Amino acid sequence: MTNGSVIIDLGEQSKVRVLFSYPNNCSEVCFLSQSLEDTIIHYMRSSMVRDMFTHDSVNVNVENGHVFAKLSGEAGIVYERFFKKYLDIGMLGLEASNRLNDEKKWRYNWRFFLPHGISMVRHRTVQLLHFPPDYVLERDQDYLSAHTTLRWASLLEENGANPSETSLYQNIIDIAPIAAPSGDGALLDGVYFYYDEYIRKLLDLWTRTETNSIRPMVSFGGPVRTWLKVTCGLDLKVLSWGYLELTHEVRVPTLAANHPSFIYNAVKRLNDDPNTPEDERIGVAMRIMQQDLIAANWQVIMGRNPQADPKKTLELCEQNWFSPERKHRICVLTYIQAFNKSPDEAAALCAKLPSTKVGLVRPTSMESTWWFDQIIERLRVQIGPLDSEEPSDRF
Numbered sequence: 001m002t003n004g005s006v007i008i009d010l011g012e013q014s015k016v017r018v019l020f021s022y023p024n025n026c027s028e029v030c031f032l033s034q035s036l037e038d039t040i041i042h043y044m045r046s047s048m049v050r051d052m053f054t055h056d057s058v059n060v061n062v063e064n065g066h067v068f069a070k071l072s073g074e075a076g077i078v079y080e081r082f083f084k085k086y087l088d089i090g091m092l093g094l095e096a097s098n099r100l101n102d103e104k105k106w107r108y109n110w111r112f113f114l115p116h117g118i119s120m121v122r123h124r125t126v127q128l129l130h131f132p133p134d135y136v137l138e139r140d141q142d143y144l145s146a147h148t149t150l151r152w153a154s155l156l157e158e159n160g161a162n163p164s165e166t167s168l169y170q171n172i173i174d175i176a177p178i179a180a181p182s183g184d185g186a187l188l189d190g191v192y193f194y195y196d197e198y199i200r201k202l203l204d205l206w207t208r209t210e211t212n213s214i215r216p217m218v219s220f221g222g223p224v225r226t227w228l229k230v231t232c233g234l235d236l237k238v239l240s241w242g243y244l245e246l247t248h249e250v251r252v253p254t255l256a257a258n259h260p261s262f263i264y265n266a267v268k269r270l271n272d273d274p275n276t277p278e279d280e281r282i283g284v285a286m287r288i289m290q291q292d293l294i295a296a297n298w299q300v301i302m303g304r305n306p307q308a309d310p311k312k313t314l315e316l317c318e319q320n321w322f323s324p325e326r327k328h329r330i331c332v333l334t335y336i337q338a339f340n341k342s343p344d345e346a347a348a349l350c351a352k353l354p355s356t357k358v359g360l361v362r363p364t365s366m367e368s369t370w371w372f373d374q375i376i377e378r379l380r381v382q383i384g385p386l387d388s389e390e391p392s393d394r395f
Helices: 013-019 036-050 073-102 147-158 163-169 192-207 222-232 262-272 278-304 310-322 324-338 343-351 370-388
Strands: 005-012 058-063 066-072 126-129 171-174 217-220 241-245 251-257
Touching (some): 005 013, 013 036, 013 066, 013 073, 036 058, 036 066, 036 073, 066 073, 073 192, 126 192, 147 163, 147 278, 163 278, 192 222, 217 222, 217 278, 222 241, 222 251, 222 370, 241 310, 251 278, 251 310, 262 278, 262 324, 278 324, 278 370, 324 343
Parallel strands (some): 126 171, 126 217
Antiparallel strands (some): 005 066, 058 066
């Protein structure tokens, strides 16, 4: 540490280039024309801002074949303790990717991509997801610009998260650190187990705070739930929770949720079937929205108070979003997000919705979620690992 700054040796230039997926997008014509140093500064600065180190700075230079990052202020002190560990874990992911390539399981349009630029030290929760869509690397250079992530941020806001702080809840680990087209979920099926060591070590790094308390986690989508079951012995259905045991000391409270894109794919399946009644289509979509809002509610509460009881918190969230006065809001959000309606159009459609047609109250009532849950489970099976595919009409 010199003059209030910290200098971190990120490693050999040849390795750092690959760990930062450099160049992010530059073939015959450079869409993103940046130096390696500029690329690293971009991602590290993004993490610092999302960790609320808004007044600190970062500079990067290459000397004698090594890459050095110079960070000022409090950010430097904190990042010095962990950033090299993060890149060392990233090497495990890179080695796994090379094994996939050696075994002819790597596709020509995949890119190795670590979750750079997210909140890394002051985050409140961890999100375990499938894989990042390719455009977040090659177009946006922003892991949190995915439609999936933006939709979930809106649900966190809906549950009381400050709009300027949603990134603190979205520290992401993908079970496949591969930037790929969002429709490649089925093609990725089976590669996740190559990344077991990478995933577990990154989970250990990011679920523990500096005081060794444990950050809660939400696991999204079918492939993630399968990975948890097969690799960790944690068998969770949507809106069930359990402890992910990384070590004897590290037990992470984990809630299972739909993939944020599942609602789009479920609605598309229903729309493609001309025999699906309109009230069933909106009822299923509203039930999925309700499940997503409950999960986001749990995430916000547990993120603010990691010592809270996960079971009681989930019960509280279910009570909140099963409340009859919430039904109209669920309907409006469903029409806006799943059917691409404007807020005014959604409000008008929901005003006409017959209350007896869409059951979103507790199953102890005559009007219940049971029927919709059966349809949703069938849709989960039909969609499978494609539950993360993003809608093409939202770009």
